Amino acid sequence: MKHIIINAFYLFGIALGCFSTAQAQKIEREVQEMLHTRGHVEAIVMLAEQVDLSFAQQLSSKEAKGAYVFQKLKATAERSQAPLWKILTDAKLSASPLWIVNAIFIPNLDQASATLLAAHPAVQAIISNPHTYLSPPRMETEMASLRSSVEWGIEKIGAAAVWAKGITGQGVVIAGQDTGCDWEHPALVKKYRGNVEASPNHNYNWHDGISKYNPLNNDTLNPCGLNSKFPCDDDNHGTHTMGTMVGDDGAGNQIGVAPGARWIGCRNMDRGWGSPASYLDCFQWFLAPTDLKNQNPNPKLAPHVINNSWGCPDIEGCGPNNWKLMERAIINLRAAGVVVVVSAGNSGSQGCGSVDDAPAFFPQSFSIGATNISDVIARFSSRGPARWQDTLVLKPNVSAPGQAVRSAVPGGGFASFSGTSMAGPHVAGAVALIISANPALAGQVETIETLLEKTAVSLTDTMNCSGLRSDRSPNPVYGYGRINVLAAVEEAQRISTPVDTPTQQKIAIKISPNPVVDGTVLIEVGTLPDAGKLEVLDPAGRLLQRHVLPQANFQSKNLNLEALPMGTYFVRIVAGGAYGYQKIVKI
Structure with a gap:
């Protein structure tokens, strides 16, 4: 050796x-x-x-x-x-x-x-x-006692009750970056944005990011080939996740959270093998979809939310450099008003800190853990907190049904799978329902994510990780809890306009620690152009604290949040012609 x-x-x-x-x-x-x-x-x-x-x-x-x-x-x-x-x-x-x-x-x-x-x-x-492999979700033997026209996960998060209000995701576009999608599946064909009056047009609605076979696969076995000109799934995974987002065949298979939404897709893997380049290619296409020749990009046709049930782990060759590129892509998509939902991973057996797979641990990703029918965290669901660039990050953000989830598979069939890959699509569908309930929230990424967090059903556990207790909420097992889209929609309908943001030059704000445990945090901003004010706001924009910053050379301040209950808040600094705005989590 x-x-x-x-x-x-x-x-x-x-x-x-x-x-x-x-x-x-x-x-x-x-x-x-x-x-x-x-x-x-x-x-x-x-x-x-x-x-x-x-x-x-x-x-x-x-x-x-x-x-x-x-x-x-x-x-x-x-x-x-x-x-x-x-x-x-x-x-x-x-x-x-x-x-x-x-x-x-x-x-x-x-x-x-x-x-x-x-x-x-x-x-x-x-x-x-590097080429990385998508660990396939576990197939479950379907339980007849759990079978109904509306799947248990949809009922659990309150989506069916939202439908009763006439809100089904209409006017919203959901995207899936995955193994592709069987667009002709009976539960999906009428939901595809490219299927207009039964005359399919795949331009701007489908992109194949696989132009070269992975060397670890047998070239002759890929049913989609390369550069497919129509949506195609070379595995079960992409069709299953899309089914949970929008699926409904009109014949008793109500598998999708937002059946009134439309979907578009991008294949980023060759039978489960992807790479940073293929992931970035799909992110880029979603920011500005193109025609089938990959020309004439049009950002007006970008989706409202993207589901990402895949990962790029260091054990398979990914690392800080390609992670930084993926993080940058997500930051830029968020700036363009697109919500990026990411499955937290299936390494829960490793315990604390097992949300260790990009892009789930990025602060800008909205990461999702998986629960079962009893509202208990699934054994496989990765636990937080995550670490990114020496910073502790509260992950997952929220949880959703992810065990024994029945959805579509290629060829017109249905199957039950388990994994956080099944939980993420529930949340992407929930985002569609929120925007459908209040179209003014389209593009307001921070507000939508906060709505899902603050209305989640708080769930606790006995596991303590890195000093973060799980017997309170949010916590590193469930995040803020299992999503409750009915409560989120009702809250969204009470918002007349998105949270206003001052229109001056931006100030970078650093908050540490974040999340905060004992109530005291350090706010660092560097030199301000003028005297100003520091404010603490709740997610609805209500003022909770105000502090005067009398000097232009303000650099740091200790802020005491002990009197505030656990939850999400925002620190805003306004000084002269500049402003800063940053999210803070108290647990």
Whole structure:
């Protein structure tokens, strides 16, 4: 074993010798090793320049936010990437722009081109594109006693009661990034946005992110092939998750939370194998859907919510660099007014801190745990808290039914699966019902997420994790609890307008610790342009505390929240022509 290790370091040293010190610092170690051993590698080139999208918060409509974010991202990428495309063209390398994060995916990068790219000052890093496998959900033997026209999970979260109000998700578009979807399934065909008056039009409604077979699969066995021009599922997973969001065949199979909503889809895996590039490709397409030639992007056709029942774990090659790109994509989608729902993972047997799979642990992801029919956390459901960049993050955000969930499978059938993959779609459907109940909330991501958190049924546990107790709510087992979409819809209907946000220049606010346990937090903002005020608001925008900031050079302040009950709050700072706005959780 010792001899093998020495040889490995010797070979790696040779690989490093092919690059200057400055170049080597930009090229991820895995990329250098692959270039040395194979001569080529799948890689993503990250550019240093990123876009400040804070102005999007000042725009009231989802359409305006989407158009602004798309234009800024696209223009920045085209300008900053221009000299790199000349290098790629001269080397006759095919590549795909990932303008959503200002990066370029290169399927077959060679060492000479890597050297030129790394030498360019616009390049921040050249990172690997590992292929990761979706752990399949567990199939359940269907219990006849649980079978009814409306599935138990839909009843449990109150969706059927919302339908009784005439609210079924109408006017809302749900997206699924998954193994694809059987669009002709009887429970889904009438819900597909591309099925207009029985004349299918897949432009802007479907995108296949799989243009190359995964080397670990048998090419001849994929029923969808490559670059499918119509929605197709090469596994059961994508059809099942979509069924839980919108499914209803009109013949007694009411499997979807929001049967009045429309759906669009993107295939991001080849029979369960995906990669950061395929995930980012789908995120990009959802921000501005294109025609089937992947041209003429239109942000007006972006969905309201995206379900993501997949992961990119470090055990399969993902790591901080490609995680940062996925986090950036989610941040940019949120700025465009799109809610991003993510399954928390199925590593609950590992106990505390098992929400350790990207993108579930990102602070900006709305992560979902899984419960059973008795409102008890499923044994497999990953527990929090999560850690991201040395920060403790309360995860999951909420929980939803995820054990023995019956939904659609390709070929017109139905099956029961268990996993947080089944819980996430319940929440995506709930988002559609909330927006359908109050269309003014379309694009108001923070408000929608807060509604789901504050109206959730509080559930507790005996497990304590990283000093966070689970006998109170929110907690690292259930988050804020199991969602109650009826209560969320009723609360949404009482909101006349989204929570107002001042329209000045934005101030970055850092809050630590967050979540807060003992009630005292440190607020850090740096130097302010003028004297101002610091306010604490509840999720409805009601003022709870106000503190005067008499000096322009204010930098930090200890804030005491002991008198406030557990829950979600917002810290807002207004000073001169600037403002800051940050969420805080007390547990």
